[in-house]
Amino acid sequence: MRDDTELTVCVLGLGYIGLPTAAVIARTGARVLGVDVSPQVVETVNSGRVHIEEVDLDGLVSGVVARGKLTASTQIAPADVFVIAVPTPFDADHAPDIGYVLKAATTVATVLKPGDTVILESTSPVGTTEKVRDFLAQLRPDLRLPGSEGADVAIAYCPERVLPGRILVELIDNDRVIGGITPRCARKALHFYRRFVRGACVTTTAHAAEMTKLTENAFRDVNIAFANELSRVADTLGVDVWEVIRLANRHPRVNILQPGPGVGGHCIAVDPWFLVHGDPANTPLIRTAREVNDAKSDHVVAQASALIEATRGPVACLGLAFKANIDDFRESPALKVAAALARRFGDRIRVVEPYAAALPSAFDGTGATLTDLDTAIETCATMIVLVDHDLFRSVPLDERAGKRVYDTRGIWPDQPRAPAPAPLRLAS
Missing domain, CATH: 3.40.50.720 (NAD(P)-binding Rossmann-like Domain)
Known part of the structure; x- marks a missing residue:
């Protein structure tokens, strides 16, 4: 050289x-x-x-x-x-x-x-x-x-x-x-x-380096899947999953990640499948984590749809990117959810994505429109939070007062929670 x-x-x-x-x-x-x-x-x-x-x-x-x-x-x-x-x-x-x-x-x-x-x-x-x-x-x-x-x-x-x-x-x-x-x-x-x-630059074999990269992303995927599965259990039981995770993480040997509407990006949402494909017989946990995280988007669509059906007027879907403060929509669960809602509810859907100049092709023919955050706050009584952009975090409680919110990112922790289910009755 x-x-x-x-x-x-x-x-x-x-x-x-x-x-x-x-x-x-x-x-x-x-x-x-x-x-x-x-x-x-x-x-x-x-x-x-x-x-x-x-x-x-x-x-x-x-x-x-x-x-x-x-x-x-x-x-x-x-x-x-x-x-x-x-x-x-x-x-x-x-x-x-x-x-x-x-x-x-x-x-x-x-x-x-x-x-x-x-x-x-x-x-x-x-x-x-x-x-x-x-x-x-x-x-x-x-x-x-x-x-x-x-x-x-x-x-x-x-x-x-x-x-x-x-x-x-x-x-x-x-x-x-x-x-x-x-x-x-x-x-x-x-x-x-x-x-x-x-x-540090550490040398090894090509095979070891290739598997190291896949291992890093599979590790993240499995841990996110645990958080996403917890969030579904919390929805069923009427418990605030964000509070549960915050309290559980006070244990000195517990560090639960944050749930979301799924997993996106070209790494974590893709790479674990390479390990599964390479050795399908010995990767049941990695496969299941992938399936849990993919299914979380369907769960969010179902939950959001129930909320929208119970309301009238326009609905704001906040965010399309696969993570906060970027313009990368690859494998984005937020985009998947918002597009599914647009196909179902048409022109009721208003999408707020500060990193997009136009809606992606997934919204073609749906009637959904791209709008700014201020307009969404003024016109939408229902809000679905899909990405934790800093812009969305800046919305104060008084501007959210009276709105129906489904927050998949936990960025509005002071939002009223859904009521807990009735207590179990034990047979006498």
């Missing part, structure tokens, strides 16, 4: 991970080319602007583009390091689809040369990095790839582990797990990440 002043890096995929990663690397002085299939994304980045909402990203991209350290293109070019950050969705049967990864590898193969390093960051099933190696070997038999004698190309896996809204901070401060197909591959990737990562 060249020294820091001459290093060239190519990042394939300029989405929620790829663009921040490219910008952070460019800030170190490397020359970075971002490759994306969307001409609109390429044009936006080359103009020094961003197409996604992320804290401080606009200023960073503007700066590195102005200094000529970051450019974007739909076409790849030779580089010293290639970072693949493309989507890895699943199909209708929850089987992982690594087609975008292999397509990116095909693109890299056209310019790959001895001495280069290829790093996969996309969350992937165990064994994907080796599949990339095998794929490149077929396309470029002239190169000596890891596993062959005298290998002159390094291939490694290093998953991102950032939180939307804190991506730039966590890209730098979080520890990184770097898995090489060989120890030499891991060392070369380690040298690269130490350019911009302040957290």
